[in-house]
Each structure stands twice: as structure tokens, then as C-alpha cells.
Amino acid sequence: MKRLSMLRYLWLLFLVCMSSPAHAILNIEIVGAGEYQIPVSIVPLAGEEKLAQGISSVVAADLARSGLFKLVDPAGRTPHEPKDVVYANWPGVDALVIGSVVDQGSGRISVRFRLLNTVKQTELLGQAVSAKTDQLRAIAHRISDMIYEKLTGHAGVFSTRIAYVNRQGSKNRLVVADSDGYGEQTVLSTSEPIMSPAWSPDGSHLAYVSFEQGHAVVYVQSLLTNQRVVVANFRGSNSAPAWSPDGRQLAVVLTRDGSSQIYLVRPDGRELRRITFSGAIDTEPHFSPDGQSLLFTSDRGGKPQIYRMSVDGGPAERMTFDEGNNFSPRYSPDGKSFTFAHLSKGRFYIATQDFETQQMQLLTDGGWEKKPSFAPNGKLILFASEAQGRGILATVSSDGRVKQRMFPQAGDIREPTWGPFLKQ
Amino acid sequence: MKKVFLSALLVNLLAACATQQPKVAVEEAKPAAVVEAPTAEAAKPAPVSESAAPAPAPVAPVAVDPLNDPNSTLAKRSVYYPFDVYVVQDSDKPTVQAHAGYLSTHANRKVRLEGNCDERGSNEYNLGLGQRRADGVKKMLLVGGAKESQIVTVSYGEEKPKATGHNEAAWAQNRRTDLNYNN
Numbered sequence: 001m002k003r004l005s006m007l008r009y010l011w012l013l014f015l016v017c018m019s020s021p022a023h024a025i026l027n028i029e030i031v032g033a034g035e036y037q038i039p040v041s042i043v044p045l046a047g048e049e050k051l052a053q054g055i056s057s058v059v060a061a062d063l064a065r066s067g068l069f070k071l072v073d074p075a076g077r078t079p080h081e082p083k084d085v086v087y088a089n090w091p092g093v094d095a096l097v098i099g100s101v102v103d104q105g106s107g108r109i110s111v112r113f114r115l116l117n118t119v120k121q122t123e124l125l126g127q128a129v130s131a132k133t134d135q136l137r138a139i140a141h142r143i144s145d146m147i148y149e150k151l152t153g154h155a156g157v158f159s160t161r162i163a164y165v166n167r168q169g170s171k172n173r174l175v176v177a178d179s180d181g182y183g184e185q186t187v188l189s190t191s192e193p194i195m196s197p198a199w200s201p202d203g204s205h206l207a208y209v210s211f212e213q214g215h216a217v218v219y220v221q222s223l224l225t226n227q228r229v230v231v232a233n234f235r236g237s238n239s240a241p242a243w244s245p246d247g248r249q250l251a252v253v254l255t256r257d258g259s260s261q262i263y264l265v266r267p268d269g270r271e272l273r274r275i276t277f278s279g280a281i282d283t284e285p286h287f288s289p290d291g292q293s294l295l296f297t298s299d300r301g302g303k304p305q306i307y308r309m310s311v312d313g314g315p316a317e318r319m320t321f322d323e324g325n326n327f328s329p330r331y332s333p334d335g336k337s338f339t340f341a342h343l344s345k346g347r348f349y350i351a352t353q354d355f356e357t358q359q360m361q362l363l364t365d366g367g368w369e370k371k372p373s374f375a376p377n378g379k380l381i382l383f384a385s386e387a388q389g390r391g392i393l394a395t396v397s398s399d400g401r402v403k404q405r406m407f408p409q410a411g412d413i414r415e416p417t418w419g420p421f422l423k424q
Numbered sequence: 425m426k427k428v429f430l431s432a433l434l435v436n437l438l439a440a441c442a443t444q445q446p447k448v449a450v451e452e453a454k455p456a457a458v459v460e461a462p463t464a465e466a467a468k469p470a471p472v473s474e475s476a477a478p479a480p481a482p483v484a485p486v487a488v489d490p491l492n493d494p495n496s497t498l499a500k501r502s503v504y505y506p507f508d509v510y511v512v513q514d515s516d517k518p519t520v521q522a523h524a525g526y527l528s529t530h531a532n533r534k535v536r537l538e539g540n541c542d543e544r545g546s547n548e549y550n551l552g553l554g555q556r557r558a559d560g561v562k563k564m565l566l567v568g569g570a571k572e573s574q575i576v577t578v579s580y581g582e583e584k585p586k587a588t589g590h591n592e593a594a595w596a597q598n599r600r601t602d603l604n605y606n607n
Contacts, residue, residue, distance in 0.1 A: 193580065237552070304546075
């Protein structure tokens with residue numbers, strides 16, 4: 001009966017059980033699928049049942065969320081070593097994941113796994129990942145990253161983290177979480193608004209805007225020590241922090257000299273230098289991956305549009321020309337395109353534009369969709385959306401094919417931003 | 425095909441659900457401690473004058489402060505704007521001018537101008553727009569005789585909506601500068 005919509009899209013809907021209050025995301029919903037999905041079967045690991053947390057199930061959920069894989073139920077087949085695999089028993093499966101868990105004692109385990117090409121009957125990958133038993137999800141995400149990279153040729157982002165603001169009544173929390181919404185940690189909790197979290201390039205610090213002092217002030221806080229410093233606290237509004245790729249500078253937006261203008265400053269607040277002189281609202285700066293240019297939002301042409309300029313200042317070049325307003329530009333990690341929020345006829349869309357073709361591509365169907373940011377592999381875009389009257393997290397693949405919505409357990413999610421790759 | 429896919433996925437997910445229940449300790453044991461209390465930096469005295477100065481009692485010789493007269497123009501403490509506009513509209517100019525006159529004759533009074541926006545923009549753009557709205561009212565107050573030292577401007581952008589809802593009725597209420605004497 002629902003065949004029509006099934007034909008049009010593959011609707012995958014599943015609930016990821018998260019009963020613990022430590023978990024921020026109640027359920028995850030996926031819509032769409034990659035053009036070609038690689039059929040993969042993930043066999044439960046030998047010895048996994050003794051662990052407090054399944055590993056193969058997390059790997060399966062990671063791969064399913066990407067939309068690029070078709071998860072095939074191993075249906076009771078349980079090989080753990082290559083010699084146990086009867087390839088004829090795996091028709092329609094291109095890749096098979098098998099392995100085992102070894103208890104190393106002293107609270108550590110080692111997971112040995114193999115990725116097999118069932119068509120060529122070869123081993124694509126054989127790895128051992130070890131960690132403390134309280135890092136089981138982290139192990140699973142590492143394995144997912146390796147499988148994803150081997151099968152797609154692109155780095156996986158399952159081990160990366162995201163930051164966002166959760167607002168519940170008058171309580172605002174700045175949080176960081178795993179990219180699947182697990183492992184939420186509160187960085188700041190306040191009754192006043194929090195805006196614009198921005199990850200340092202090494203993932204060790206967050207810059208953000210907080211209204212604790214009665215107006216918008218820019219802070220940088222260490223995620224390791226929770227120590228923080230005031231970067232900009234001038235009269236008016238101090239906001240929109242963005243890190244340079246080398247982590248040595250922030251672009252911020254200040255109104256101390258009139259309307260919102262862009263300044264560069266050291267992360268400790270020293271060496272403040274103004275770089276736009278438009279008299280318009282210039283805001284939401286974002287550094288190019290090579291650190292040479294900034295994209296930003298400006299209404300210097302009458303309506304908010306995206307512009308580009310050198311970090312050394314000088315003239316700005318308008319990048320978007322379409323009907324409607326455009327906001328919140330972010331470079332793609334390869335620097336060849338950018339994503340932004342497009343407002344047209346009262347609806348917000350997530351869009352991308354290639355620098356070369358200058359063509360805007362709408363990736364979403366429109367709604368209340370704001371604040372896009374690329375995953376560090378450039379394959380996914382995270383943004384704030386709304387469903388059932390609540391602020392939620394959403395992602396869309398950079399080709400627009402796969403969409404994901406992540407519902408918080410409580411409150412509204414605002415201002416999400418995807419963190420960088422972390423050094424292993 | 426698709427049915428197989430779906431059911432395979434569901435099985436996987438059910439399995440995930442079944443195994444994920446008892447693993448509460450995982451995230452709690454992560455190293456970075458969560459600090460919800462203000463940090464040392466926040467505990468320092470606020471370095472800027474934006475922090476509240478207690479409003480001194482009015483010293484005007486008259487018994488009644490016109491600010492407290494509900495029939496006075498001064499009872500209006502908000503001005504409203506069309507979409508993406510920061511210029512005070514003609515309809516609200518008498519209100520701002522009345523407040524300018526009051527401030528000019530009550531030198532010890534201070535006002536905090538709070539600019540707000542509807543949600544049709546990015547949060548950061550709206551923060552800039554709200555600041556412009558507040559600063560625009562400030563300019564009119566200065567022209568009308570108020571002193572720089574009596575006025576503080578801030579913007580909340582779209583972060584503190586008075587009315588919720590994605591409709592013009594709510595948006596119209598949120599495009600606003602409040603004149604707040606109770607700081």
C-alpha cells in the first residue's frame with residue numbers, strides 16, 4: 001500500500017534504544033539511500049555477548065546511518081575466522097565483517113576483526129583495536145571508520161564529535177556528543193542564551209557566545225580542563241567566533257565601533273584587528289581550509305547574502321545572487337564548495353554552491369533548517385531542523401540523497417556544529 | 425528486495441536495542457569532567473559596565489515620577505519594526521522622543537535598550553540586526569537630549585522571543601526594541 005513512496009524513497013525508520021539519561025538523542029530516523037548501497041553483513045563477534053555493550057550492533061548502526069550500505073542479516077551464520085567462512089553461503093553479500101573479542105585483563109579488551117570481499121573471496125582488512133572496557137562504543141566507531149574508508153575510499157566520521165546547544169525551558173546547555181548523539185557531555189549550563197559554538201581545529205577547545213553577562217560575549221573553553229577565557233567583551237555584541245585552520249586566530253564579530261563588523265583576534269583575546277569596514281552587518285565569518293579567505297554573511301547589498309574576502313582585508317566578492325536571503329556559509333573541507341542556509345518565501349533550505357560553477361543546489365525540501373556545517377570528510381552536512389514542534393539535529397549527505405533526523409530526549413536543539421577529525 | 429533490506433535492518437537494530445540497555449557506565453566513565461557551574465573566569469567580577477547598576481530613586485522634586493504614570497507616553501516601553509528593518513517607524517517616534525525628554529530631565533536615570541528580532545534570519549545575522557535596532561533607538565534618544573552615559577544597548581537577536589510560532593503574529597511581536605529602566 002505504501003509502495004509508491006517506497007519506490008520513490010527508501011524509508012528506513014528505526015529506533016535506537018537509549019534508556020539512560022546520559023543519552024541525548026532519543027531516536028534516529030533515516031530517509032533515502034545512496035545511489036548504490038554496498039550489501040554488507042556484520043557477524044556478531046565471538047565473545048561479544050560478555051561485554052556490557054555490543055560492538056557489532058554499533059558498527060551496523062553506524063554503517064546504516066551513512067545510507068551507503070545495505071545491512072544483510074547474518075541470520076544465524078556465525079563464522080569468526082576466515083577458515084570458517086563458506087563463501088557460497090553469502091549470496092548477495094559483497095562484504096562480510098567477522099572477528100572476535102579477546103579479554104586482555106586489567107579492564108582492557110582487544111577486538112580483532114576482518115573485512116572480507118565475499119565476491120573475490122579475499123581479505124580487505126584485518127585489524128586489532130584495543131581499548132579499555134569503558135570505551136566500547138569508541139572501539140565500534142573506530143571499526144566503522146576503517147570499514148567505511150576501505151569500502152568507500154573516504155575517511156569515516158563515526159569517531160568524530162559534534163557540539164550543539166540544548167534549550168529546555170530557561171535552561172541552556174552547551175554540549176558535545178559523539179556524532180551519533182551518544183555520550184553527551186555538558187560544557188556549559190546557564191539560564192541565558194548560548195550561541196555559535198565553534199571547534200578549535202584540534203578539537204580541544206570550543207569558542208562560543210554566551211549571554212551570562214547580560215550581553216553577547218565570546219569565550220574560548222578547554223574541553224579537557226573546562227578552563228575558559230574571555231576573547232571579546234566589548235560594549236554591544238561580541239559574537240560569531242570562527243577558528244583559523246592553524247588555531248592561532250579567531251575571526252569574531254563586534255559592534256563596538258558601530259554595526260556588526262569582522263575582526264581577527266588571538267584565542268586569548270590579544271591583538272584585535274578589524275578587517276571589514278562596510279557599515280553593513282558583516283557576520284558569520286568562516287575560514288577557507290587554506291586559511292587565506294573568509295566567507296561571511298553581509299547585507300551590504302541590501303539583503304543578507306554570502307561574500308568572500310581575503311583574511312588580510314580588502315574588497316569582498318559577492319558569492320550568492322539568487323532570490324531570497326542567504327546565511328551561515330561554511331567551506332567544504334576540500335575548499336571547492338560551501339554550504340549555507342537559504343531563506344526563500346518563508347522557508348529555510350540547506351544549500352551548497354560550487355565555487356567553480358556558482359550553481360546553488362538545494363539539498364533539503366525546506367522548513368526550519370539552519371546553521372549547516374560539513375562533517376570533516378565532506379560527505380555529510382549537519383544542521384538544525386525542526387520536527388513535531390521541536391528543535392532537532394539533522395544531517396543530509398552532500399549529494400542530498402540521504403537524510404537523517406535525530407530527536408533529543410528533551411528540549412530543543414540549536415546551533416549544531418560538526419567537530420574535526422581527532423588524532424588517534 | 426526492499427523488504428529484505430528493511431527487515432535486515434530492523435533485526436540489526438533490534439539487536440542493537442537489546443544489547444544497548446545495560447551499558448550506562450560507558451559515557452559516564454569518560455575522562456573529561458562536566459562542569460556545570462560557572463568557571464573561574466565567570467566568577468570574576470564582570471569587567472564591563474553592562475552589569476546592572478541599581479536604579480537610584482528618582483530625585484525629581486515632583487512627587488510622582490512620570491515614568492510610573494500609566495497614562496503617559498512613557499508607559500510605552502517597546503518599539504516595533506517591519507521585517508529586516510532597524511529604523512524607528514514614524515508611529516513609534518513619539519514614544520522614543522518622550523523617553524528622550526524624560527532622560528534629559530532625569531540625569532540619574534539609566535535605560536537599557538534591548539534589540540530583538542523574529543526568527544527569519546540566522547541567529548548571528550539577527551544578533552547584528554537587533555543591535556542595530558537598539559543602537560537606532562539610542563541615536564534618537566541622544567538627539568532628544570539623553571546622555572551617552574544613560575544608555576546601554578544590547579541585542580538578543582532571535583534568542584529571546586516574546587512570542588513563539590512561525591507566523592507573522594508572533595514575528596511582529598518579536599521585532600522589537602525594549603526600553604528597560606529596571607536594570
